[in-house]
Amino acid sequence: MKNLSLILNVVLLVAVIVLYVLHFSGGASTDEISMEDSTSVDLGPLTVAYVNSDSLLTNYDFFKESQENLEKKRDELETQYQTRARGLESEINSYQRTRNSMTIGQIQAVEEDLQKKQQNLMLYRDQLSQALAIEENNAQNEIYDRVAAYVKEYAQEHSYQVVLNYQRGTGVLYANDGLEITNEILSGLNDKFIQEKEGTAVKSDSIP
Numbered sequence: 001m002k003n004l005s006l007i008l009n010v011v012l013l014v015a016v017i018v019l020y021v022l023h024f025s026g027g028a029s030t031d032e033i034s035m036e037d038s039t040s041v042d043l044g045p046l047t048v049a050y051v052n053s054d055s056l057l058t059n060y061d062f063f064k065e066s067q068e069n070l071e072k073k074r075d076e077l078e079t080q081y082q083t084r085a086r087g088l089e090s091e092i093n094s095y096q097r098t099r100n101s102m103t104i105g106q107i108q109a110v111e112e113d114l115q116k117k118q119q120n121l122m123l124y125r126d127q128l129s130q131a132l133a134i135e136e137n138n139a140q141n142e143i144y145d146r147v148a149a150y151v152k153e154y155a156q157e158h159s160y161q162v163v164l165n166y167q168r169g170t171g172v173l174y175a176n177d178g179l180e181i182t183n184e185i186l187s188g189l190n191d192k193f194i195q196e197k198e199g200t201a202v203k204s205d206s207i208p
Contacts, residue, residue, distance in 0.1 A: 046161055046162065047159055047160050047161050047162070048160065048161070048162045048163075048164065048179060049155070049158075049160045049162075049163050049164070049179050049180070049181045050163065050164040050165070050166040050172070050175045050179050050180055050181070050182075051151065051163060051164070051165060051166065051180070051181060051182045051185050052166055052167055052180065052182045053147075053165050053166075053167050054167050055182050055186075056147070056182055056185060056186055056189075057143070059186055059190075060143075060147075060186060060189055060190065060193075061189075061190050061193050061194070062143065062146060062189070062190075062193045063143055066139045066142070066143060069139075070132075070135060070136055070139060073132065073135060074132060077128040077131070077132055080128065081121075081124065081125055081128055084121055084124060085121060088114070088117050088118060088121055091114060091117070092114060095110050095111075095114060146189065147185075147189065150185065150188055150189050150192065151163050151185060154181070154184070154185060154188060158181075160181075163181070166180070
């Protein structure tokens, strides 16, 4: 153990001496230092554009359709839950009306049954909420993937190296209006979505 400690101390001492010599001798210039395995890419002048995501999503047809579909799904699940809830409420009311004519054993049996049904209803509600949350998350991911893919394609075609998301809270406090490409991206996304819908409609019509 002592030998290992001594070796480490010697190595550290040598390293300090080397750094000391390099510092006071001016060191090697950056031009003289090279790494054979390193690579560099000359990207040229930095070209930047930005998209206002709030404005984009507000006017993106696919986003609006996704929101409408989610709203319909939310209403459907709410209707399903309310139907079960009203059924249980009806059973509870019926029990309360006939309770006085029941035996103690019957009362206990009915109350246990109603309690289980109430627990199952709460579980069902949680399952519906989870299913809706999954659909909302999937929709958000699909929207993001669509926008990101098209922005990448547009940026490559127009030689943009960086495309920023400019909105409140993103860290960009100011951006020149001349750098905004929101309308161009929106137009391309909507055109692409229309083409997809038309293609889907054609496929549906061709099915016998």
